[in-house]
Amino acid sequence: MDRRELRVNFSKYDYGEKEMIEEVEEVPKEYKEKAKEVGIEVDKGGGIYFQIDHNAIYQKLVDRLRKKGVIIMSIGEALRRFEWVKGYYWHALNPKADRASKIVEEHRRNGYFIYIPSELKLDEPIQTCLFIAKQNVAQPVHNLVIVGDDAEATLITGCTAITEEALHIGASEFYIGNNAKLTFIMIHNWTSKIHVRPRTGVIVGKGGVFTNYYVNMRPGETIQMLPEAVLHDGARAYLTSIIKSGGRALVDIGGRIVFKGNDTRGEVITRSVVMGRAEVTMRGILETEGNANARGHLECRGLLLSDSARAIAIPQLEAKGMRANLTHEAAIGKISEEELNYLMAKGFTEEEAVSIIVRGFLEAGLDLLPENVRNGVKLVLDSMAKSL
Numbered sequence: 386m387d388r389r390e391l392r393v394n395f396s397k398y399d400y401g402e403k404e405m406i407e408e409v410e411e412v413p414k415e416y417k418e419k420a421k422e423v424g425i426e427v428d429k430g431g432g433i434y435f436q437i438d439h440n441a442i443y444q445k446l447v448d449r450l451r452k453k454g455v456i457i458m459s460i461g462e463a464l465r466r467f468e469w470v471k472g473y474y475w476h477a478l479n480p481k482a483d484r485a486s487k488i489v490e491e492h493r494r495n496g497y498f499i500y501i502p503s504e505l506k507l508d509e510p511i512q513t514c515l516f517i518a519k520q521n522v523a524q525p526v527h528n529l530v531i532v533g534d535d536a537e538a539t540l541i542t543g544c545t546a547i548t549e550e551a552l553h554i555g556a557s558e559f560y561i562g563n564n565a566k567l568t569f570i571m572i573h574n575w576t577s578k579i580h581v582r583p584r585t586g587v588i589v590g591k592g593g594v595f596t597n598y599y600v601n602m603r604p605g606e607t608i609q610m611l612p613e614a615v616l617h618d619g620a621r622a623y624l625t626s627i628i629k630s631g632g633r634a635l636v637d638i639g640g641r642i643v644f645k646g647n648d649t650r651g652e653v654i655t656r657s658v659v660m661g662r663a664e665v666t667m668r669g670i671l672e673t674e675g676n677a678n679a680r681g682h683l684e685c686r687g688l689l690l691s692d693s694a695r696a697i698a699i700p701q702l703e704a705k706g707m708r709a710n711l712t713h714e715a716a717i718g719k720i721s722e723e724e725l726n727y728l729m730a731k732g733f734t735e736e737e738a739v740s741i742i743v744r745g746f747l748e749a750g751l752d753l754l755p756e757n758v759r760n761g762v763k764l765v766l767d768s769m770a771k772s773l
Contacts, residue, residue: 389664391607392633393580395484398523398552400492401439412443416516416547422768423543423572423602424761425514431459432499432511438522439494454502459623460527463498470498473529477558477586477615485582489525489556496526496555499540503533503562510539510570510758517546517553517579518657525554530569534590535560539591539755542571542760550578550623557585561593561620568596568755572765575605577632585612589620591646596753598762599626601636602769604663609637611668618646624653626667629769631660639668639699644679644709656749659687659694660773666697669713676706683713688720688740688746690773736773 412435417427432450434457435443441459463470480490490732496511517524533668556719561567589595614622643653653669669683687696698715720742728738747766
């Protein structure tokens with residue numbers, strides 16, 4: 386069977402006017418309810434950035450965060466107000482890397498800018514939402530997050546849509562300072578004919594930690610992403626992707642870690658539940674630079690719930706020098722009959738038993754998340770398992 390291709394006609398979508406419109410107003414109630422599905426609670430306190438199509442309509446920063454030096458605004462406003470931001474812009478990503486990146490640079494329609502000053506440790510998460518409301522709209526955004534030395538923060542980004550057909554391209558750059566820590570949780574829930582092309586680059590300073598936890602409740606028509614983290618001396622990165630796909634969706638997903646410094650550690654985990662006629666490719670790349678003392682592990686696991694579904698695992702290890710220790714494991718298969726029969730013997734129906742097994746399969750990497758957001762993510766995973 387020939388593999389289908391992740392093709393998209395970028396020119397068919399509406400990119401809007403060249404001048405970006407920014408209006409600060411209340412988020413419509415129906416959009417708030419939809420945002421809750423991807424973990425965004427607009428009416429809760431803390432920092433909020435909410436963008437609908439091309440417009441940054443809601444930017445909320447409570448006084449206590451503002452007084453501590455936290456900045457949350459659209460990337461367009463940040464580039465106009467702060468000259469120093471240009472020193473980070475397109476530094477962790479290449480604007481000419483592919484067609485999707487070029488479109489973001491050519492047509493950028495906002496995106497968020499977040500700055501956490503050095504030594505500040507935030508107890509509450511910052512929330513952002515990229516929302517698509519118009520039919521056939523293109524939403525090319527550029528997000529930029531800077532976490533200063535010795536600072537700690539959690540960022541939750543929810544991306545969703547109420548229209549059927551659209552294009553979302555998100556170029557996201559993360560700069561984690563020395564001994565700093567960022568937990569980035571991204572939850573996607575797309576409609577059936579949306580094409581999604583996230584592009585993510587991360588630079589982790591000495592002793593820094595970057596934890597990326599990605600959940601895709603529904604992938605749309607096609608999605609392709611491979612976030613990359615570059616680690617300096619003593620840095621850590623954990624990239625986890627949890628995917629549920631069905632219909633005829635095409636998904637190409639995973640993560641890449643480049644071990645640039647010594648005493649670096651990293652892990653890429655991908656778990657995929659594949660139904661219908663969907664096809665999922667799970668990629669993982671671990672790569673050392675020079676003779677770096679690095680330790681890394683890849684895990685790609687697919688669970689097939691349909692005879693017409695397809696899953697592909699592509700682990701890649703590249704070590705330059707004798708001090709690297711890189712490992713991988715991959716597995717693709719169906720639900721164990723033994724596990725299913727055991728649960729049904731305990732009184733569960735077949736549907737309930739399948740849901741329990743899938744829920745356990747999806748909960749990889751939850752222990753890496755801060756306790757104050759773990760329960761919220763578990764609710765999303767429970768919803769995914771119950772909707773099979």
